[in-house]
Amino acid sequence: MHLSELLKKRSKMIKVGINGYGTIGKRVADAVSKQDDMEIVGVTKTRPTWEAKNAIKAGYKLFCGIPDNVNNFKEAGIELAGDINDLLGQCDIMIDCSPKKIGAENLEKYYKPQGIKAIYQGAVKHDAIGESFNAQSNYDSAKGKQNVRVVSCNTTGLSRVLGALDKAYGVKKARVVLVRRASDPGSSKSGPVDGIVPNPITVPSHHGPDVLTVLPKLNIVTSAFKVSSTFMHAHSLMIELDKEVSAEEVKELFKKTPRLLMVNSSEGLTSTAELMEFARDFGRPRYDMYENLVWEDSIGVEGNELYFFQAVPQESIVIPENIDCIRAMCSDVSAEESMEKTNKTLGIK
Numbered sequence: 001m002h003l004s005e006l007l008k009k010r011s012k013m014i015k016v017g018i019n020g021y022g023t024i025g026k027r028v029a030d031a032v033s034k035q036d037d038m039e040i041v042g043v044t045k046t047r048p049t050w051e052a053k054n055a056i057k058a059g060y061k062l063f064c065g066i067p068d069n070v071n072n073f074k075e076a077g078i079e080l081a082g083d084i085n086d087l088l089g090q091c092d093i094m095i096d097c098s099p100k101k102i103g104a105e106n107l108e109k110y111y112k113p114q115g116i117k118a119i120y121q122g123a124v125k126h127d128a129i130g131e132s133f134n135a136q137s138n139y140d141s142a143k144g145k146q147n148v149r150v151v152s153c154n155t156t157g158l159s160r161v162l163g164a165l166d167k168a169y170g171v172k173k174a175r176v177v178l179v180r181r182a183s184d185p186g187s188s189k190s191g192p193v194d195g196i197v198p199n200p201i202t203v204p205s206h207h208g209p210d211v212l213t214v215l216p217k218l219n220i221v222t223s224a225f226k227v228s229s230t231f232m233h234a235h236s237l238m239i240e241l242d243k244e245v246s247a248e249e250v251k252e253l254f255k256k257t258p259r260l261l262m263v264n265s266s267e268g269l270t271s272t273a274e275l276m277e278f279a280r281d282f283g284r285p286r287y288d289m290y291e292n293l294v295w296e297d298s299i300g301v302e303g304n305e306l307y308f309f310q311a312v313p314q315e316s317i318v319i320p321e322n323i324d325c326i327r328a329m330c331s332d333v334s335a336e337e338s339m340e341k342t343n344k345t346l347g348i349k
C-alpha cells in the first residue's frame with residue numbers, strides 16, 4: 001500500500017478511548033484492536049493496579065480516569081500519557097466501561113461538555129442515556145446518536161434468541177427464569193458463597209423491561225435468582241409463539257442465527273462447569289465466548305409453546321455488540337456488514 005493510501009486509511013479510522021479498563025473494558029480494547037476501521041487511542045485506570053501495568057504491557061497508552069489520582073500512579077512508578085481530559089481530546093468516541101452507574105455521571109462530567117460520542121454498559125439505566133443497543137435488534141437506531149447504551153449480558157442473550165424467534169414465527173409471550181452467577185471469576189467481592197437468592201425479590205424482575213428497550217413490542221415477563229457460581233448465567237425460557245413449529249425447525253433457525261452456538265448435553269456439556277472447560281479449549285483469549293450457548297437437546301415444543309435452556313457467558317457476550325455499536329454511531333456501515341466484519345475478526349461463526 002502507498003504511503004498516501006495508508007494515510008488516507010488512517011485518517012478514516014475511528015479513534016476509540018476506553019474509560020475503565022476492567023472486565024469489559026480490556027476485552028473491548030482488544031476487540032477494537034482487531035478491527036481495520038478503528039484504533040485504540042488509550043485506556044483509563046483510576047488506580048495503579050496490576051491491570052494498569054498490564055494495559056501498558058499490552059501496548060495501550062494509559063490515562064488516569066480520575067484526574068485527582070494522577071500522583072498515585074507517579075508514586076507507583078507507572079507512566080501515564082495524561083488524564084481522562086487529555087484522552088477525550090484525541091478520540092471520536094469513548095467506550096465507558098466504568099462500574100455501575102458511574103457512566104451516567106461521566107456523561108454529565110466529561111462526554112457532554114466535550115461534545116464527544118459515548119457508549120455505556122448495562123448497569124447504566126436506559127433512561128439516563130435514552131438509547132439502548134443490540135446489533136441484531138436495533139442497529140440502525142444508534143445511527144447519528146451521541147450516547148448509546150449496550151444492553152447487559154442477560155438482555156443481550158435474551159434479545160438475540162427472542163428477536164430471532166419473533167422475526168421467524170412471532171412471539172405471543174415470553175416467560176423467562178434467569179439464574180445469575182454471583183460474581184465474575186476475577187472478583188472476590190460479592191456473593192452468595194452459598195444459597196439460592198431470589199434477586200430481585202420482586203417479580204417481574206427488571207430484565208424483561210430491559211429487553212423492551214431494544215425489542216419494544218415483545219410481551220415478556222422475567223424473574224431471577226442469584227446462585228453461588230462464577231460460571232455464566234443460565235436462562236430457562238418458556239415462549240408462546242404465534243404459530244406451531246417443530247423442535248427441528250427451531251433448531252434449524254438457531255443454527256442459522258448469528259452469535260448463537262448450539263451445545264449438547266449428550267456430548268458431556270451438562271452444566272455451565274463443562275461449558276467453561278469447553279470455552280477454555282475453544283482457544284479464544286481469556287476463554288471468552290461471544291455467543292449464547294443454547295442447549296440443543298433442551299429444545300422442546302408443545303403445540304405453540306417452546307421451551308429451552310441457554311447459558312450466557314457474562315464477561316464476553318457484549319463485546320461484539322460494543323464493536324457494532326461503534327460502527328453504527330461513527331460510520332455508514334450497514335448492520336449486516338458490521339456484524340459480518342465483527343464476527344470474522346473475533347472468530348465467531
Ligand code: NAD
Pocket residue numbers: 019020021022023024025044045046047065066097098099100102106121122123124152153184314315318
Ligand atoms: P469492573 O469492575 O471489572 O471494571 C470497571 C473498571 O472501571 C475498573 O477498571 C475500574 O478501575 C474503573 N473505574 C472505576 N471508577 C471509575 C471512574 N469513576 N471512571 C472511570 N473508570 C472507573 O466492571 P465490569 O464488570 O467491567 O463492568 C463495567 C460495566 O459493564 C458495568 O456497567 C457492568 O454492568 C457492565 N457489564 C458487566 C458484565 C460482567 O459480567 N462483568 C457483563 C455485561 C455488562
